[in-house]
Amino acid sequence: MLSTTEGYMTPDGRQIGGVVMEMKNITLKFGGVTAIEDISFDIHEGEIRAIIGPNGAGKSSMLNVISGFYVPQQGEVFFRGTKRAQLKPFEVARQGIARTFQNIALFEGMSVLDNVMTGRLTHMKAGIISQSLWRGPAEREETENREICERVIDFLEIQSIRKTPVSRLPYGLKKRVELARALASEPKLLLLDEPMAGMNVEEKEDMSRFILDVNDEFGTTIALIEHDMGVVMDLSDRVVVMDYGKKIGDGTPSEVRNNQAVIDAYLGVSHD
Amino acid sequence: MAQSNKGTNNLVSLPALLRRNANTFGSSAAFREKEFGIWQTWSWAKALDEAENFALGLIELGIQPGDFVAVLGRNRPDLYISMIAIQMTGATPVPQYQDSVADEMEYVLAHCGAKFVVAGDQEQVDKILEIQSKLPDFEQMIYLDGRGLRKYDHSKLHSFLSVMESGKNSGQNSRSILKDREGALTYDSTCVMLYTSGTTGRPKGVVLSNANIIETAKTTCEFDNLTQSDEILAYLPMAWIGDFIFSVGQAMWSGFCVNCPESADTLSTDLREIGPTYYFAPPRVFEMQLTNVMIRMEDSGRFKKWLFDYFMEHARQVGANILDGKSVGLGSRIKYFLGELAVYGPLKNTLGLSKVRVGYTAGEAIGPEIFDFYRSLGINLKQLYGQTEASVYITQQPDGEVRGDTVGVPTPGVEVRIGDNGEVYYRSPGTFVEYYKNPESTADTKDPEGWVATGDAGFFEEDTGHLRIIDRAKDVAKMSDGSMFAPKYVENKLKFYPNILEAVVFGAGKERCVAFVNIDLSAVGNWAERNNIAYSSYQELAGNTKVLEMVKEHIEEVNISISEDKMLAGCQVHRFIVLHKELDADDGELTRTRKVRRKIIGEKFKDLVTALYDGSGSVYTETEVTYEDGRKGKISANLDIVDAQVINQANIAAE
Numbered sequence: 001m002l003s004t005t006e007g008y009m010t011p012d013g014r015q016i017g018g019v020v021m022e023m024k025n026i027t028l029k030f031g032g033v034t035a036i037e038d039i040s041f042d043i044h045e046g047e048i049r050a051i052i053g054p055n056g057a058g059k060s061s062m063l064n065v066i067s068g069f070y071v072p073q074q075g076e077v078f079f080r081g082t083k084r085a086q087l088k089p090f091e092v093a094r095q096g097i098a099r100t101f102q103n104i105a106l107f108e109g110m111s112v113l114d115n116v117m118t119g120r121l122t123h124m125k126a127g128i129i130s131q132s133l134w135r136g137p138a139e140r141e142e143t144e145n146r147e148i149c150e151r152v153i154d155f156l157e158i159q160s161i162r163k164t165p166v167s168r169l170p171y172g173l174k175k176r177v178e179l180a181r182a183l184a185s186e187p188k189l190l191l192l193d194e195p196m197a198g199m200n201v202e203e204k205e206d207m208s209r210f211i212l213d214v215n216d217e218f219g220t221t222i223a224l225i226e227h228d229m230g231v232v233m234d235l236s237d238r239v240v241v242m243d244y245g246k247k248i249g250d251g252t253p254s255e256v257r258n259n260q261a262v263i264d265a266y267l268g269v270s271h272d
Numbered sequence: 273m274a275q276s277n278k279g280t281n282n283l284v285s286l287p288a289l290l291r292r293n294a295n296t297f298g299s300s301a302a303f304r305e306k307e308f309g310i311w312q313t314w315s316w317a318k319a320l321d322e323a324e325n326f327a328l329g330l331i332e333l334g335i336q337p338g339d340f341v342a343v344l345g346r347n348r349p350d351l352y353i354s355m356i357a358i359q360m361t362g363a364t365p366v367p368q369y370q371d372s373v374a375d376e377m378e379y380v381l382a383h384c385g386a387k388f389v390v391a392g393d394q395e396q397v398d399k400i401l402e403i404q405s406k407l408p409d410f411e412q413m414i415y416l417d418g419r420g421l422r423k424y425d426h427s428k429l430h431s432f433l434s435v436m437e438s439g440k441n442s443g444q445n446s447r448s449i450l451k452d453r454e455g456a457l458t459y460d461s462t463c464v465m466l467y468t469s470g471t472t473g474r475p476k477g478v479v480l481s482n483a484n485i486i487e488t489a490k491t492t493c494e495f496d497n498l499t500q501s502d503e504i505l506a507y508l509p510m511a512w513i514g515d516f517i518f519s520v521g522q523a524m525w526s527g528f529c530v531n532c533p534e535s536a537d538t539l540s541t542d543l544r545e546i547g548p549t550y551y552f553a554p555p556r557v558f559e560m561q562l563t564n565v566m567i568r569m570e571d572s573g574r575f576k577k578w579l580f581d582y583f584m585e586h587a588r589q590v591g592a593n594i595l596d597g598k599s600v601g602l603g604s605r606i607k608y609f610l611g612e613l614a615v616y617g618p619l620k621n622t623l624g625l626s627k628v629r630v631g632y633t634a635g636e637a638i639g640p641e642i643f644d645f646y647r648s649l650g651i652n653l654k655q656l657y658g659q660t661e662a663s664v665y666i667t668q669q670p671d672g673e674v675r676g677d678t679v680g681v682p683t684p685g686v687e688v689r690i691g692d693n694g695e696v697y698y699r700s701p702g703t704f705v706e707y708y709k710n711p712e713s714t715a716d717t718k719d720p721e722g723w724v725a726t727g728d729a730g731f732f733e734e735d736t737g738h739l740r741i742i743d744r745a746k747d748v749a750k751m752s753d754g755s756m757f758a759p760k761y762v763e764n765k766l767k768f769y770p771n772i773l774e775a776v777v778f779g780a781g782k783e784r785c786v787a788f789v790n791i792d793l794s795a796v797g798n799w800a801e802r803n804n805i806a807y808s809s810y811q812e813l814a815g816n817t818k819v820l821e822m823v824k825e826h827i828e829e830v831n832i833s834i835s836e837d838k839m840l841a842g843c844q845v846h847r848f849i850v851l852h853k854e855l856d857a858d859d860g861e862l863t864r865t866r867k868v869r870r871k872i873i874g875e876k877f878k879d880l881v882t883a884l885y886d887g888s889g890s891v892y893t894e895t896e897v898t899y900e901d902g903r904k905g906k907i908s909a910n911l912d913i914v915d916a917q918v919i920n921q922a923n924i925a926a927e
Contacts, residue, residue: 113309147308160537216420216422217420
């Protein structure tokens with residue numbers, strides 16, 4: 001039933017494929033707190049899908065459900081047409097899903113290159129012994145994976161900090177390194193949790209450019225959470241709006257912009 | 273004069289030199305570029321192969337002899353190879369400054385009527401697409417890096433690889449066309465056209481022939497013993513004659529390897545990894561390097577700082593003498609050797625200059641402290657004087673005769689004479705053919721006998737025969753009391769302070785001199801950090817009273833040194849302003865090679881100049897700025913005007 005959903009054409013002429021991931025009636029509770037209540041939406045192949053909403057709306061929880069980190073009490077997640085069972089993080093990664101974090105989660109003491117290389121871990125098959133001996137297949141494997149990482153480094157223009165320890169980098173670059181690590185795993189679906197939080201205008205423009213380029217160049221499907229409305233409206237093909245754990249809007253940026261419920265949630269309503 | 277009609281062994285064009293190199297040392301490295309973290313190598317054989325394929329591909333696209341092809345992008349082997357390929361087809365490459373904005377490029381491309389463009393990446397492609405409606409001759413564009421270009425209309429756009437591929441698969445017909453056209457190249461055919469940066473007015477297209485480039489490369493390679501085993505780092509703009517001579521002319525002639533950095537940001541790492549033996553940098557680069565070294569030494573531990581100061585003091589005394597082969601006592605030599613182990617060696621290694629055998633600086637005057645610093649480390653840094661119209665070389669310093677204040681003796685084959693007004697004239701095998709489509713300027717600059725006016729005022733030192741340049745001939749003016757006004761002389765003295773990035777002195781026709789100053793953000797920023805001065809922007813730092821105080825001290829020191837020279841004592845700076853913005857080529861205040869355009873600055877900041885002369889204590893100003901993407905904005909500021917102490921000479925009446 002899911003594969004029958006047609007793709008669509010974006011206004012700028014990109015062909016979007018069928019549904020890759022569908023959330024059906026998701027409800028997530030932490031004890032007595034309902035973080036997400038009965039939300040359904042889907043993500044098409046090749047699109048940039050944004051999740052927006054005021055603070056505490058449940059956006060990050062939603063992203064964690066997509067990534068399989070949280071297991072919802074009710075509802076089902078379909079990935080590529082099949083219902084997804086509960087997965088361990090590495091199994092999620094193997095499925096082709098990668099993410100970045102709202103609060104940067106890099107290995108601070110390691111170099112940028114090493115951090116990016118960790119994105120290739122699930123693709124490495126050599127055992128611990130052959131890796132430590134550094135012979136034959138292990139060496140070949142590392143060379144291959146290094147090349148993929150170098151392409152990502154080139155793509156994101158971080159050659160000059162390749163050997164720099166992450167702890168010495170400014171915030172904006174750390175975010176870019178996180179994106180590099182996620183890209184190194186060659187994901188089908190990329191989840192970005194507030195990729196532009198705390199950046200200045202120039203850094204935001206750079207990051208927007210990179211997100212569009214990733215989507216364009218590798219055809220990666222992207223789901224992102226973002227606060228900056230300008231960025232969201234410019235970047236995304238379709239937007240889900242959440243407020244207090246509920247979905248209050250879903251559609252193209254212009255549809256969402258004119259949705260009264262969304263306007264109320266953002267601007268507030270008078271209670272008289 | 274060596275007006276030879278054919279070169280040695282029929283080596284009459286750069287493609288011919290490329291073929292010779294591929295035959296003689298085919299497997300050794302012609303180009304290297306760091307990509308994906310690894311140095312990729314092009315052998316001479318591979319370079320020839322690519323050049324041939326690309327030339328065939330261009331023929332398939334319909335290139336004709338006499339066409340002009342713009343080449344724009346950062347230094348990359350593919351772009352160098354494409355220039356040779358363009359020559360193979362009988363067309364002329366016109367390299368462009370990659371940071372030019374679209375408007376500037378429009379003039380140049382329309383002027384030469386470029387039919388094809390070879391662009392480095394999306395940024396460059398976008399610029400051409402923006403102006404293509406105003407370029408009636410433009411036909412096809414070829415790009416190297418296809419990133420972001422997937423969705424572009426590819427009817428006029430081709431990837432470099434696809435053009436090479438089509439060339440490789442081309443039939444006998446195209447191949448025989450290529451053979452004929454390459455065979456038709458002579459010593460007098462056009463090799464390249466380069467646009468001068470244009471300190472005044474519109475850029476002019478300087479046409480240089482194969483003879484110009486090859487003869488110059490030949491004599492200068494002999495002068496400095498450049499051989500096939502040398503290494504060079506190509507990082508200066510490809511549109512600049514210097515890069516064309518070093519990375520194409522001399523590289524093709526002697527067959528040394530041209531290394532291209534991975535990106536502008538990785539330059540210092542790449543320099544260290546390559547360790548060039550032949551190195552060129554404008555004074556600005558040496559200045560920046562030295563500033564960085566000094567900043568890092570300030571931040572280092574006490575022992576390291578002491579060690580550095582101790583041995584640098586020794587190097588200043590004997591280093592340059594040892595380099596020049598003069599007699600130096602054994603004790604000093606041993607101490608210098610220890611210094612080499614402890615300080616000079618590691619420092620040169622960090623700078624990437626360990627292996628430099630021949631280093632040059634030119635373009636602007638270099639500060640004596642900076643020059644001496646590098647020479648005292650044992651780096652054979654020399655000065656040369658030249659211009660685009662001369663295929664670079666007019667004078668240069670031979671080994672062992674290097675001094676900070678001269679530009680050397682005439683390069684072999686170059687005749688130099690000083691005109692009645694003090695202007696320097698030269699005549700050489702490298703002298704340009706003409707300015708493209710501009711016979712009046714050609715006639716103004718080059719007389720029928722081939723003498724070219726440099727526009728610089730200078731004189732030969734009687735005892736050494738070295739040339740000294742004072743200033744641009746037209747900038748040397750009179751002040752209202754008739755004394756000589758040489759602004760550049762004063763500006764250079766000011767710029768030798770690490771804290772001062774740029775200075776502009778006014779005073780022609782006036783009774784006193786005033787100055788604009790740009791502070792160097794990295795040096796002054798570091799100083800501010802150490803002195804607990806908080807600032808949030810360039811503008812704020814530039815307006816800080818302590819910074820003004822510091823600049824005032826520098827200016828007063830300069831005034832003292834100027835006052836010692838009787839002829840120029842009138843050029844002392846009486847009042848100055850520290851500008852609220854950095855002078856920038858994007859705003860037209862500097863040329864693309866970063867020389868100040870005094871006249872334009874004077875007009876643009878007219879209000880400030882007036883305020884400097886009318887005695888007011890501060891002035892409010894608004895300035896239009898252009899951002900890198902071409903948008904415009906405004907910044908406003910209240911600037912303090914500061915008086916500086918001048919030294920009263922007997923002939924200057926009491927103030």
